Amino acid sequence: MNAAAAQDSPDVLPPFEGAVPPGERLAAQSGPLARAASVLAGRFGRGGMALTYGIDAGVPTARGIAAGFARPGAPGRRALPALALDPAYGDIARQVRRLANPCDVMIAVVPSTPTNGTAAPLNAAAVLGLPIIALTASGAGYVGDVTDHVIASSSASPLLTAEFHTFTHDVLEHLVHLALVHRPPVGLGPAAVPDARLVEAARVRAAELAASRAGLLRPYERRLSACATVLARALTRGSRLFVVDDGDDRYAETVARAFAAPSHSGAAPLPVLSPHGGASEPGDVTLALFTGDDTAEMVSILAAARWKSQLTLAFTGPAGQNLRRGDLADHVLVVPDGPSRRVRETHLTWSSALWEFTHRALRRPPR
Incomplete structure (x- = not known):
């Protein structure tokens, strides 16, 4: 389909320009990404574990996040304790209460409209004092008031949201390992303040992913x-x-x-x-x-x-x-x-x- 064909209908958008690509959306959230990575690094640095869970299309993303921390593919990265909570093994909130410790951290992947059961695992984690990082499709109110960090795709497209969440996974993993190597965190609080290097690293990595996506399409x-x-x-x-x-x-x-x-x-x-x-x-x-x-x-x-x-x-x-x-x-x-x-x-x-x-x-x- 050539450029002339794209003009057949005046309200048709050019290829791949109908929405802001996931990498560009992610670069705009370099601050929230760095703060979330600082929290994760702080918990890992004190022996904590990352608990992940997802709903709908977020389930395989949550599994991938846990696997990425536990079995890093890049050389020089150490394995970090992470566990994906699977709905196949019963109620997620009950798994949180049974498996979580106060020094852990929760990552929730919620790419679609929350169900009645979405908030229960988050509430269970909050009661135990776990900071909660939520990857969503909409804004901060999307997953309730108990989340500490929300990284939203701000897209109505399920496909762009799924891409955004996989990119977010990549950036968070990259930033956590940088934080652990260059500035081992000591705090456990959910409001850890990242240094400027992490913010810049988030921006750079998001730009790399945007370029990689363009290379996959052309x-x-x-x-x-x-x-x-x-x-x-x-x-x-x-x-x-x-x-x-x-x-x-x-x-x-x-x-x-x-x-x-x-x-x-x-x-x-x-x-x-x-x-x-x-x-x-x-x-x-x-x-x-x-x-x-x-x-x-x-x-x-x-x-x-x-x-x-x-x-x-x-x-x-x-x-x-x-x-x-x-x-x-x-x-x-x-x-x-x-x-x-x-x-x-x-x-x-x-x-x-x-x-x-x-x-x-x-x-x-x-x-």
Whole structure:
């Protein structure tokens, strides 16, 4: 899709400019990021642990935050005690009361509208004296009055919010290790004051992530545009979009919700099936997000879609490189290397671009 096509409709935005990119949003919050990192470093420095939990699409992000602290991938970084509280193991508030100590810290990832149970774990942590860092989609009042630090995406897009939270995870981890190396904190209070070096480091790291995101988009812009064009044609003919991933389906749910939401006031939602929203049918479109190395599952999902004569789009990690030579997918975009966390971040970025291109194609007048 070229620049001329973007002008077919006067209210269509240019590619990737419909919202402030996550990296730029993050750079504007370098102060809050540095303060939150100082609190985390202070707790780690006194033997405390980071407890993380999330709701909806925030669950895998919360797991990733805990794993990033406990098993740092960068050389020279020491493992830090962190634990992801999992709703699969029962009530989160009860887990907080059973596992937390007063010297710990809570990180909550709340990317969507809070449920009645969202505040209970936060209240339980507050009663124990834990400082609470909340990653949200909206502002400070979004998760109640008990949070000490709120880092908000300020975006209505589930995809941009998910990207923002993964970037926030990266910056916080980077800043915590800097704080522990250069200025071991001694305080436990939730209002730790960061030094100017941390604020600047947050700004620099956010700028690096913004540049990295742009680098993920530019080489694939034409291919993402082609994917969006065929997807828009299929949706116009009455097809539905079925989104699936090879994890616990929470990222697929995030992508599905984003595509189902209207793109602008007065627009109709797109016909989308989430992984738990029913079975796809012949003629539908399958968007498959593959992060892991299970090529058998990858082939099984795409073969089932092919058997139903569906249009198939696949975003994969390194294990999907052979799909380029097969006939199981109509369009394949491959992240050639990197850990699963980076693969997932790339898929979220591509999904954001695909969403925007698709709505641009749908809003163009017929030729």
